[in-house]
Amino acid sequence: MKALRYYGERDIRHESMDDPALLSDRDAIIKVDACSICGSDLHIYHGHGFSEDVGFCVGHEAVGEVVEVGRGVHRLKAGDKVMIPAAVGCGACRACLAGVVNLCENNGAGCYGLSAKLQGSQAEAVRVPAADMNAVKIPDGVDAEQALMMTDALATAWYGARMADIVPGSSVAVVGLGPIGLMAVDSAFVMGAHVVYAIDPIAERRALAEESGAIALHPDEAMERIKEDTHGRKLDCAIEVVGSDKTVDFALRLVRPRGTVSVIGVQQSRRFPFPLERAFAAGLTFRTGTCSVPEELPALFPLVQSGRLRPERYISHRMPLSQGAEAYRLFEAREAGALKMVMLPD
Numbered sequence: 001m002k003a004l005r006y007y008g009e010r011d012i013r014h015e016s017m018d019d020p021a022l023l024s025d026r027d028a029i030i031k032v033d034a035c036s037i038c039g040s041d042l043h044i045y046h047g048h049g050f051s052e053d054v055g056f057c058v059g060h061e062a063v064g065e066v067v068e069v070g071r072g073v074h075r076l077k078a079g080d081k082v083m084i085p086a087a088v089g090c091g092a093c094r095a096c097l098a099g100v101v102n103l104c105e106n107n108g109a110g111c112y113g114l115s116a117k118l119q120g121s122q123a124e125a126v127r128v129p130a131a132d133m134n135a136v137k138i139p140d141g142v143d144a145e146q147a148l149m150m151t152d153a154l155a156t157a158w159y160g161a162r163m164a165d166i167v168p169g170s171s172v173a174v175v176g177l178g179p180i181g182l183m184a185v186d187s188a189f190v191m192g193a194h195v196v197y198a199i200d201p202i203a204e205r206r207a208l209a210e211e212s213g214a215i216a217l218h219p220d221e222a223m224e225r226i227k228e229d230t231h232g233r234k235l236d237c238a239i240e241v242v243g244s245d246k247t248v249d250f251a252l253r254l255v256r257p258r259g260t261v262s263v264i265g266v267q268q269s270r271r272f273p274f275p276l277e278r279a280f281a282a283g284l285t286f287r288t289g290t291c292s293v294p295e296e297l298p299a300l301f302p303l304v305q306s307g308r309l310r311p312e313r314y315i316s317h318r319m320p321l322s323q324g325a326e327a328y329r330l331f332e333a334r335e336a337g338a339l340k341m342v343m344l345p346d
Contacts, residue, residue: 003057003123004324009047020127025072028131035062037341040266051115059122060086060112075132082135085293086152091133099294141305149311157183159291160264164237168192176241177205179340263288
């Protein structure tokens, strides 16, 4: 099969690799109908990945069709259309059965496309372990592109908003307006936010946030505008969706005493100078972590089916898989309005 393979900094190649095969009776093989690039894939693209491996297939967002299942798979059959959430678990422990695969009690937690251990989904096909748990049938009323956005991006945005303690009437800041940040803006409004400040240096992304009803601000003006609007009180909640020390510190400065900061931007910082004295004095709540997609899907399916959330509107490009290297280049450079890059089989 053809797949996008990582060989080093800014070196993604569309190449042949072995077809995926069943390694367990509980596995399934999925023919990929569409896959997409996540912002966290840029860590790998920049050469600061999560493994020393090279030559592995990247990517962790995909939808497709079941083509083969092991004898131990009971919920899926050939022909089923499924979404493949970014992370996996053993599918049998208490945590996995509750949908929290990143707390898998049998050391089965993992993510596609970070190393050769679990090959990624930016390919023509992918092996799904413990498929009854780790592949989800696409329900009626959800199309393939919407399901693709729910394999990670929308679920993470919803998780970030949920972790921010948003309640009806809340005032919220979203720092970073990539696809997840824009979906976090939408999620905040669905949860009842009274006002959402959407903060990003890119004008086109701010314009998209304004279409959702947010007050869109450049980072250079955000603090003073928020202080002015709130008479110095600042905001109830902030969601950080970038993953840098600078933006985390900025988010911490945007909230009022006893406010909440939710950090979902992928972190690789090991020496963040957390302002513990200030946070202690203000009684701040600080949360960070990764989303377990299955945990969020029960809330998201009806919101997408009813049209209250429309994640597909943030897809900016649809390109053939063979142009994957160019898709990564455009996404990194933010050229041509690049926002959410979807790749389709050639």
